[in-house]
Amino acid sequence: MSDPILKLExxxxxxxxxxxxxxxxxxxxxxxxxxxxGRNGVxxxxxxxxxxxxxxxxxxxxxxxxxxxxxxxxxxxxxxxVGFVPEDMGIFxxxxxxxxxxxxxxxxxxxxxxxxxxxxxxxxxxxxxKSEAGNLSGGxxxxxSIARAMIEERRLYLIDEPTKGLAPAIISTMxxxxxxxxxxxASILLVEQNFSVARALGDGANVMDDGRMVWSGEMKQLxxxxxxxxxxxxxxxxAH
Amino acid sequence: xxxAPEHAPTMAQLPLMQRxxxxxxxxxxxxxxxxxxxxxxxxxxxxxxxxxxxxxxMMIFIMASGLTLVFGLMxxxxxxxxxxxSVGAFVGxxxxxxxxxxTSAPSLALNLAALMVAVFGAMAATGVMGWAFEKxxxxxxxxxxxxxxxxxxGGLIVVEQLIIVLWGPxxxxxxxxxxxxxxxxxxxxxxxxxxxxxxxxxxxxxxxMRWVLRHTKIGLIVRAGVENGEMVQALGYRLRLVFVGVFxxxxxxxxxxxxxxxxxxEVITAHMGNQAMILIFIVVIIGGLGSVEGCFIGALLVGLMxxxxxxxxxxxxxxxxxxxxxxxxxxxxMGMIPVVKAK
Amino acid sequence: MIKxxxxxxxxxxxxxxxxxxxxxxxxxxxxxxFPGVRTVDTAARICIFVVLVASYDLLxxxxxxxxFAHTMFFGLGAYxxxxxxxxxxxxxxxxxxxxxxxxxxAAALALVIGLFSLRVRAIFFAMITLxxxxxxxxxxxxxxxxxxxxxxLTFKTPxxxxxxxxxxxxxxxxxxxxxxxSYYLIFFGSLILFLLLLxxxxxxxxxxxxAIRENDFRAEAIGYRVVHYRVAATCLSASVAALxxxxxxxxxxxxxxxxxxxxxxxxxxxxxxxxxxxGTMYGAVIGATVFxxxxxxxxxxxxxxxxVVEGLxxxxxxxxxDRWLLWLGVLFILSVYFFPTGVVGRLRAQK
Numbered sequence: 001m002s003d004p005i006l007k008l009e010x011x012x013x014x015x016x017x018x019x020x021x022x023x024x025x026x027x028x029x030x031x032x033x034x035x036x037x038g039r040n041g042v043x044x045x046x047x048x049x050x051x052x053x054x055x056x057x058x059x060x061x062x063x064x065x066x067x068x069x070x071x072x073x074x075x076x077x078x079x080x081x082v083g084f085v086p087e088d089m090g091i092f093x094x095x096x097x098x099x100x101x102x103x104x105x106x107x108x109x110x111x112x113x114x115x116x117x118x119x120x121x122x123x124x125x126x127x128x129x130k131s132e133a134g135n136l137s138g139g140x141x142x143x144x145s146i147a148r149a150m151i152e153e154r155r156l157y158l159i160d161e162p163t164k165g166l167a168p169a170i171i172s173t174m175x176x177x178x179x180x181x182x183x184x185x186a187s188i189l190l191v192e193q194n195f196s197v198a199r200a201l202g203d204g205a206n207v208m209d210d211g212r213m214v215w216s217g218e219m220k221q222l223x224x225x226x227x228x229x230x231x232x233x234x235x236x237x238x239a240h
Numbered sequence: 241x242x243x244a245p246e247h248a249p250t251m252a253q254l255p256l257m258q259r260x261x262x263x264x265x266x267x268x269x270x271x272x273x274x275x276x277x278x279x280x281x282x283x284x285x286x287x288x289x290x291x292x293x294x295x296x297x298m299m300i301f302i303m304a305s306g307l308t309l310v311f312g313l314m315x316x317x318x319x320x321x322x323x324x325x326s327v328g329a330f331v332g333x334x335x336x337x338x339x340x341x342x343t344s345a346p347s348l349a350l351n352l353a354a355l356m357v358a359v360f361g362a363m364a365a366t367g368v369m370g371w372a373f374e375k376x377x378x379x380x381x382x383x384x385x386x387x388x389x390x391x392x393x394g395g396l397i398v399v400e401q402l403i404i405v406l407w408g409p410x411x412x413x414x415x416x417x418x419x420x421x422x423x424x425x426x427x428x429x430x431x432x433x434x435x436x437x438x439x440x441x442x443x444x445x446x447x448x449m450r451w452v453l454r455h456t457k458i459g460l461i462v463r464a465g466v467e468n469g470e471m472v473q474a475l476g477y478r479l480r481l482v483f484v485g486v487f488x489x490x491x492x493x494x495x496x497x498x499x500x501x502x503x504x505x506e507v508i509t510a511h512m513g514n515q516a517m518i519l520i521f522i523v524v525i526i527g528g529l530g531s532v533e534g535c536f537i538g539a540l541l542v543g544l545m546x547x548x549x550x551x552x553x554x555x556x557x558x559x560x561x562x563x564x565x566x567x568x569x570x571x572x573x574m575g576m577i578p579v580v581k582a583k
Numbered sequence: 584m585i586k587x588x589x590x591x592x593x594x595x596x597x598x599x600x601x602x603x604x605x606x607x608x609x610x611x612x613x614x615x616x617f618p619g620v621r622t623v624d625t626a627a628r629i630c631i632f633v634v635l636v637a638s639y640d641l642l643x644x645x646x647x648x649x650x651f652a653h654t655m656f657f658g659l660g661a662y663x664x665x666x667x668x669x670x671x672x673x674x675x676x677x678x679x680x681x682x683x684x685x686x687x688x689a690a691a692l693a694l695v696i697g698l699f700s701l702r703v704r705a706i707f708f709a710m711i712t713l714x715x716x717x718x719x720x721x722x723x724x725x726x727x728x729x730x731x732x733x734x735x736l737t738f739k740t741p742x743x744x745x746x747x748x749x750x751x752x753x754x755x756x757x758x759x760x761x762x763x764x765s766y767y768l769i770f771f772g773s774l775i776l777f778l779l780l781l782x783x784x785x786x787x788x789x790x791x792x793x794a795i796r797e798n799d800f801r802a803e804a805i806g807y808r809v810v811h812y813r814v815a816a817t818c819l820s821a822s823v824a825a826l827x828x829x830x831x832x833x834x835x836x837x838x839x840x841x842x843x844x845x846x847x848x849x850x851x852x853x854x855x856x857x858x859x860x861x862g863t864m865y866g867a868v869i870g871a872t873v874f875x876x877x878x879x880x881x882x883x884x885x886x887x888x889x890x891v892v893e894g895l896x897x898x899x900x901x902x903x904x905d906r907w908l909l910w911l912g913v914l915f916i917l918s919v920y921f922f923p924t925g926v927v928g929r930l931r932a933q934k
Contacts, residue, residue, distance in 0.1 A: 052474050078476035090471035092464040093580060103460050106476040134580075148475070317706055319713075380920060387919055389649045389709050390857065394916040397850060401909030405900045514846070518717040521710040555725045558718040565714070569699055 003066060005030045005156050005187040006051070011060035013043075013050045020046045022211035023060070028156065033178070033188045033201045035219055038208035039233055044191045045087050047208070048158045051189075052084045053077045065155060079106060083149030087160040087191075091141045093134030097125055100133050104148035111152075118147045121177035139170035146174070150181060157181070157188045163197055175200060199223045207232040265537045265576035272541055276548040287429035289547045295435035297543025298442020299504060301536050303497030304520040304527075305449060306490015312466035312530025312579055314483045316378055317385065320392035321494060321520065322513030323373075323399035324366040328495025329502035329512060330407055332362035333414045343417040351417035362499045363492040369399075370491025374484055396514060403510040411509045414502060438500055445493065446536050453532065462486060466530050466579060519546070522561055526568040528575030537576060588778055590785040594865055599930040603865060606872050610770060614763055615755050621879075627766055629875045630773035631831045636855045637780045637867035638823035644862030645784050646816040647796030648701070652712035653852055655719050656693065656821040658843040660685035660828030662723070665736040665838040673739040682829035686822040693821035697814035708817075720844045735839020744768065744833070765834060772830050776823055781864050783819065792816055793862070847908075851878075854911055857918050860925025869926045882907050 006028035013021035021043050028034045036044050049055045051062055053074035062070045069077050078084065092100050101110060101118075119126040122143040128136060133144055142162055149157055162178070163171045175197050182188060182201065192198045198205075202219030215222070215232050222228060273290055280286040307321045335358040336343055342354035377395040381387040415421075416434055423430040453459035461482050465472045469479050494513075501516060502508040523542050527534030542561050550557040568576060586593065594600040606629075609616060613626035635657055642648050663685025664678055671677040696715060700707035723730045730736065742748050748761030757763065783789055795802040795809050803809045832838045851874065859870025889902040900906065922929060 054470060054474070073478070074470075074473040075476050075478045078474055084474040086471065086474070090468055090474065092467050092471070094467055095460065095464055099460055099464075102457070103464055103472075103477075104475055317709075319709070377916065385706050386643075386647055386649060387923070389706075390853065390919045391916055393850075393853065394912050394919065397908060397912035398916070401906055401912060405897065405906060405909070409905065515717075518714045521714050525707060525710055555722065558721050562715055562718050565711070566699065573702065 004028050005065055006189065007061075007063040008047070008051070009061045009063070011047075011050060011057045011062060013046055013055050013057050015046070015055060020055075020211055021050060021057070024208070024211070025213050026206055027216075028187060028189050029204060030187050031185045032203040033182050033190055035198050035202035035205040036189060036191045036208065037198065037205060037222075037233065038214075042208045043211045044208055045160055048084070048086075048160050048189070048191060051077075051158060052082060081153075081155035083152070083154035083157045085145050085149050085157070085159040085162060087164070089141050089145040091133045091136075091144055093132065095133055096130055097133055097136070097144055098129050100144055100148060101125075101151055104151045107152060114151060114153075117180075118150050121150070121180055122147050122173070139166050139173075142166060142170075142174065143177075146177060150177075153186075155187065157186055159188060160191045161193060162190075163192065163194045171197065195223075209233075265534065268576075269537065269540050269544070272544050272548075276544065279552060280548065284427070284429035285551065287427060288431055289551050290544065291429075291431045291439065292435050293544035293547035294540060295438040295442070295504070295543070296546060297540035298439050298446075299497055299500050300516070300519050300523055300543060301442055301539035302445050302500065303494050303516055304523045304535050304539060305445075305532055306486070306493045307520060308524045308527065308530055308535045309462065309466070309486050309532060310483070310490050311524070313462060313469065313479070313486055314382070315385075316382065316483075317388055318378065318392045319389050319517075320373065320377065320394075320396035320399065321490075322515075322517040323396045324370060324491045324494035325498040325501065325513030325516050326400065326403055326508075326510055327369060327513075328362040328366045328498030329508040330403055330412075330498075330510075331365040331495070332358040332499030333412060333502050333508055334407075335361045336414060336417070337412075343415070346418050348419040351419040355417055355420075359496055359499055362495040366495025366498070367488045367492035370488045370494075371484065373491070374487045378487070400510045400514065407510075409510075411507050413507050416503050416506065420503075434503065438504065441496075441500065445496075449532060458482065458485075518558070519561065522565045524575075526565050526575055528572075528577040528579055530579035531575070531577040534575055534577030590778075590782040592781055592785045592864065596927075596930045596933065598933070599865065599927060602930075603868060606868055613770075614766055615757055618757050623762075623766060625875060625879055627769045627834050628831075629872050630769050631827050631834065632851075632855065632871035632875055633868050634773045634776045634780075634827040634830070635824055636852055636859065636871045637777055637864055638820045638827065639852050640856050640861060640864060640867050641780055641784060641823075642816055642820040643856055644860075644864075644866070645789060645792045645796065646813055646820075648813060648817065649709040650712045650817070650820075651709060651849055652693075652696065652716040653820075653824050654844055654846070654849040655712075655716040656689040656824035657828035657831070657848065658719075658723070658838075658840075659689045659692070660825030660830075661832035661838040661843040662730060662736075662828075663688065663825070664829045664832040665738050666729075668738040668740065669736060673741055675741050675743075678740065678829070678833060681832075682826060685829055686825040689821040689825035690818040693817045694814060697817040698810075701810055701813045701817070716849070717846070720840060720846070723844060724840050731839070733840060735837060735842070737837045740765070740833055740836050769830050769834050773827070776826060777864075777868075780823060784864055788812070788815070796862075850908070850911075854915050856925075857915060857923075858925055860927030860929075861923070863925070863927040863931075866925045866927040873926075878907075885910075 004027040006026070008024050008026040011021055011024040012019065024043070024047055026047070036047065038044055046055060050057050053072060057070055060070070061068055064077070064080055064082065069080060072080070092103070095103070101115070124140050125143055125147055128140065133141065136144065146159065146162055149159070159178070162174050166174065171194065178188070178190070178201055190201065199219065205217060205219040205222045206213055207215040207222070209232070276290065277283070277286050280289065303325050307318060311317055336354060339354040339357060342350045345351065373395060377391055378388070381391050420434045420437060423432045424436070425431070453463055461472060461477050465479050465482060473479050498513065501512065505512070519542055523538040524535055526541070527536070527538035541564060545560055545564050546557050549560040572578065594603055610626055610630060614623050617623065617626070635653070639650070639653050642650055660682060664681035667677040667681030667684070671680065696711060697708070700711040724733050726732070743761050744765040745761040749759065751759040753759065791802065791807050791812055795807065795812055799809050828843060831843065835842060855870035855874045856867060858873065859868070860866030885902055885907055889899045892898040892902060901909070918925065924932070
């Protein structure tokens with residue numbers, strides 16, 4: 001096994017007086033989609049926000065490609081090659097789609113070839129290129145949010161619930177785009193509640209409960225074991 | 241290959257009122273000018289007042305723009321902003337007094353050169369001061385409104401007193417440069433040259449600011465940062481540096497506004513900045529905290545209102561602007577162009 | 584008994600108790616302990632500012648709301664008494680009518696401002712009060728027909744409160760005259776208002792207010808209407824400030840923009856509340872006492888210091904008695920940074 005692109009070692013994160021993460025261990029291998037699963041409120045989003053540096057880990061280490069990024073400020077972590085798609089999408093509503101994308105291309109002008117690839121994954125973004133992002137539909141906003149991460153090659157993509165609240169047809173567009181990204185050899189840490197998407201995309205799976213990692217293994221194994229699902233997440237994925 | 245059918249354009253024609261809504265604040269300016277025309281008996285006085293209202297509005301905008309952006313970007317409210325106005329005026333006026341020979345010469349070129357030196361001196365001084373103010377006064381109280389208000393107010397007192405220490409407690413009278421004295425006559429109305437210049441400078445500043453905000457990467461970062469600073473950082477931009485830059489630029493603009501305001505009034509005092517803050521606050525509140533466009537529209541409305549009402553009933557001038565603020569907040573509680581925060 | 588009077592909010596520190604007791608005794612016996620026009624005047628000013636600062640503390644320290652209109656409310660009370668006494672003629676009825684109408688106007692104005700600004704964002708309140716207070720100050724100096732403009736109004740208080748009214752000979756060498764009565768009217772008026780404020784902050788209302796200051800989202804979530812509580816606190820604070828203003832006008836028998844409306848008084852109030860200790864009520868007592876005494880005597884001291892360094896560059900200017908606001912400003916910033924709990928907080932922590 002080659003070394004993982006991202007490694008969390010015993011990460012604790014407190015928000016105000018609440019201890020949200022209580023010793024999270026996690027490995028994200030290169031060139032694969034790693035799922036982060038669990039019920040609502042167990043700390044999945046906090047884990048991603050701690051990795052990008054929005055919250056500070058009070059204990060433990062976060063290693064990106066073997067390099068300690070635990071204490072780095074958020075912009076430095078992003079520039080180290082971490083693309084972040086937050087749960088609330090983080091769209092700049094007053095800016096046009098184009099301006100959102102230009103901002104996301106941190107290292108310089110947008111690479112036209114890569115933009116074409118993004119357009120092929122998300123055609124509506126081409127249609128509404130000059131429109132204000134605030135006027136997009138929910139699904140289009142989610143596309144823009146993922147497209148912003150995709151517009152430059154990142155060492156790691158952190159994607160938080162990209163299918164939340166979307167219609168089935170858009171979910172399939174989203175899943176196809178993520179598959180596309182994966183096929184390019186990207187390393188992705190994906191939080192996902194939608195079971196079919198998780199099963200279709202996930203290579204590895206990690207299940208959290210109460211601020212800790214309670215299970216790590218192959219997505220295939222988790223997907224086929226209803227009893228395991230019941231034990232880990234309190235419900236069977238098949239039920240969805 | 242195909243987009244899902246739900247992606248059908250959402251930009252279908254909206255009802256007229258809804259499409260008009262974003263433009264309503266802009267429309268208020270001509271509405272107010274027309275109201276002024278109806279209320280003021282003589283059309284030449286109306287023209288004179290309109291120009292001076294616009295000039296005053298432009299100056300208030302220049303002073304207020306930095307304040308509103310600083311708030312939008314970092315949620316920092318600077319009650320000491322008026323200190324930059326005063327310092328700008330004192331530095332600028334001192335430079336002009338030093339260059340007395342250039343300002344009193346009947347040559348437009350020499351006058352403008354002196355004015356430029358004064359403006360750059362004032363902006364450099366207030367810019368540096370803004371940097372120091374941010375470091376010493378503001379940075380330790382990030383994210384804490386109550387302390388921000390108290391500490392920046394304290395900073396204002398200290399700066400005002402230091403001005404008195406350095407320049408003495410007396411007000412300083414300043415004559416405008418020779419070429420900017422007097423008035424031009426247009427359509428029978430006497431319009432002071434200086435006011436036209438003020439309108440010109442204000443427009444240039446506004447358009448330049450708009451251009452920077454719309455067409456440069458820094459501008460994009462600032463606009464995005466006003467909306468969602470956390471995401472801007474997650475994209476890899478050091479918002480803190482951008483903020484300090486905006487703070488410095490805003491302070492320098494307040495300094496520019498101070499010089500212009502001083503020459504407009506032809507007298508400067510250490511408290512002039514704090515007095516200007518009354519109108520500045522009204523402007524940023526009715527404009528929508530964080531919005532440069534709102535600030536611009538608000539400033540013009542306040543300038544026009546002040547001049548029209550002062551002509552009709554001098555005592556009601558300031559109160560009329562309070563009334564304007566109340567009316568606008570009843571219409572839009574977050575100001576004319578509310579800035580939607582992602583958080 | 585004492586515990587009931589203080590609404591169970593004891594000073595909770597031995598040095599603090601001693602200091603507060605000392606201040607109370609000195610103020611209660613001021614005309615006898617320090618006979619002299621200037622010292623009694625200082626004592627009366629301390630009494631009034633204790634109330635004014637305490638009412639501001641209700642807003643700032645307990646409610647977490649910054650207002651710049653507190654002097655305006657103070658002025659409303661002062662002008663209320665002055666106008667009533669001018670138009671109704673001297674008499675206690677005029678004082679009562681003036682004080683009550685001043686307090687009611689202040690409450691009404693606070694209600695309007697509060698509803699407008701606190702509804703949206705607490706920070707609007709600071710900006711709007713600053714604008715409104717400045718506009719009112721300008722208006723008062725312009726409406727000279729009604730308010731006397733910059734000159735202010737001099738008026739007559741009831742004969743019983745004047746120095747010419749005598750009701751006995753001397754007591755411990757102090758003449759028993761109307762001025763003495765006037766002082767005790769101020770003293771007891773202030774004492775009652777202060778105890779009332781102490782009661783308010785220790786009532787359930789005061790506790791909710793503090794909960795809102797700590798976390799308004801949570802307070803709202805629990806079911807308290809945050810805006811209602813904040814607006815109510817604003818109104819209450821404004822009326823008490825107006826009553827303090829009435830007392831001040833009664834004491835001075837004069838009201839003018841400089842004594843009752845200027846921004847400088849607002850800054851003084853801020854300094855007093857921060858130096859004394861926000862959110863403690865007793866901080867108002869300490870802050871006002873220290874500040875008023877300093878204002879009266881420290882300026883002389885600075886004048887002396889300025890004389891000593893005469894001849895040096897800038898220094899005499901910095902130390903001149905007129906520049907004492909500069910040093911207060913510096914002190915103020917340092918206090919907010921390093922002693923946010925003020926003198927009272929420090930004394931209480933020392934256990």
